[in-house]
Amino acid sequence: MTMNADELIESWVADVAVQLPRRQRNDVAFELRSLLREELLARAEDSGHDADVQMATGLLHDFGHPDAVAARYRPTLTIIEPADGHHFLKAMVIGLAVIWGAGLFVQLGQPMSSGWDLLLVVSRWWVGTVIPSLWWPGVLVVWFAMAAWTRRCWPSTGDWKPRANDRIQGGRAALLMGMVGIVCGVCILYEPGFWLDYFWSGRVAPQAIDALTYTEEFRQRQGLWLFVLLLLNIPLMIGVFISGRWSPGWRQLSLALGLLDCVVMAWTILDGPVFLSAVSNETAKGAMALIIAGVILTQAIRFYRSVTPMPDGPVRVQESQ
């Protein structure tokens, strides 16, 4: 169906007006139609021939897409603040990568004997992980929209607050609690079977005790190192407690201790059993693998976020006149 110039304008105006609030819709449509006709007449006069469809199409093209024009009639609506754009994108990409990666890891754990099985795994991953993962961008949009709305309503909440790099998170109280936690942890981990038996007044099944009994080999090899390294955190924390801040020296010591922990845990995972029970053994090694991944990830993020102010090229010395 071909339209004439007037019908083209009517159609365009209707597409703009329908997106406007009902109370101003008809009025804007009437005004826009009148203005467009006037513009078209002026173009026709300039060109020296009657207005036609081609001319009207050109005019409407110059005017813009109805969606864009309708948007200009309303106050700007910002869902995600421009300042949050990069944070939003980064959180979305990282989140999706983690969800998709974990889903793929789980699916690839299934037994596969042919190319068909691989196709099945991929399709299960697509349907079971990738498509449902779209909840993540949705959650982020809501989160960032709420943050933007909060900042607009209460601007002071968005004020920048200085953070000292060497501050103790949670203060000295958190350090104290950390130390108590380490002492309790070491006591429990040193002989977990004993504590189980103690709390259940000797009525625990022997299989449960076995499940929490270390192998002699582990106790004499990695166990000793792990407990010593864990206990070394106490003098470190006492030092930080006294100085009241994480100085670069304390940070390096903590990093070295953490990395040593990782090395011993990796050695434990690769070496013989930790517990007499196979299930406990697998659980303990899985937990250690998670701790290692956590430490590496934390250090990687810290490295990525570190800033060392320095020029990225040679500095020319201005000669005095």
Add this chain to the structure above:
Amino acid sequence: MGSEDTFNKLELELRRGVVVLATLSQLRTPRYGYELRQALADQGMPIEEGTLYPLLRRLETQGVLKSEWKIDEGPPRRYYSLNAEGRKLFKRLTGSWQGMNAAMGQLLEEE
């Protein structure tokens, strides 16, 4: 090509900054949309129709313009003009613009 693109984008940014003031300046007397666009274009400040007409409505919603439908040699047209609030705003923006213009003049004349 790249430098032409950059120029176009930056020039557009400059224009965006003065569109409101230019529009207000021409509404000290009542004008309807097309007439206003012509007046601006004739004085070297062409503004796209898709930008100008919605802007008039937005300024009216913000309470700086008043408007009324009138018939004057032709179809009914909506005429816009500054209201009391708009005149105050125009005066203040004019002062700011003149200050910036003088500063820019000095900056651009250096060396």
